[in-house]
Amino acid sequence: MPGVSRFLGITVVMFYRDHAPPHFHALYGEYEVTVEIESGMVSGRFPRRPLAFLLEWWDYSREDLRANRDRARLGIPVVPIAPWE
Known part of the structure; x- marks a missing residue:
């Protein structure tokens, strides 16, 4: 699980053999979401403010x-x- 970025308590990772569509995973405490790279569509649960920072x-x-x-x-x-700073 290669780490891509870390900021504001959020860890962004990508898996080498992951399924389509292209996406990344974001972790924040016990929360996890996947975000499609092209559309920004989010699956999973994340607190509102960290999700807003993640999408920016x-x-x-x-x-x-x-x-x-x-x-x-x-x-x-x-x-x-x-x-993201």
Whole structure:
């Protein structure tokens, strides 16, 4: 489970052999969501404010997330993405 970014108590990860559509996982305490890279569609449960920060980060980082998804599919290590500040 390669870590992609960490900020404000949120950990963003991608799995190398994950299912379609392309997405990432975000963890916050006992909460976990998946976010589709293209649409931003969220599945799972997350507190409201951390989710808002996560979606702002997603919008800002979408190109880097796409590139990391391509790396993960090829088994190449993902590159860390700058945290949201």
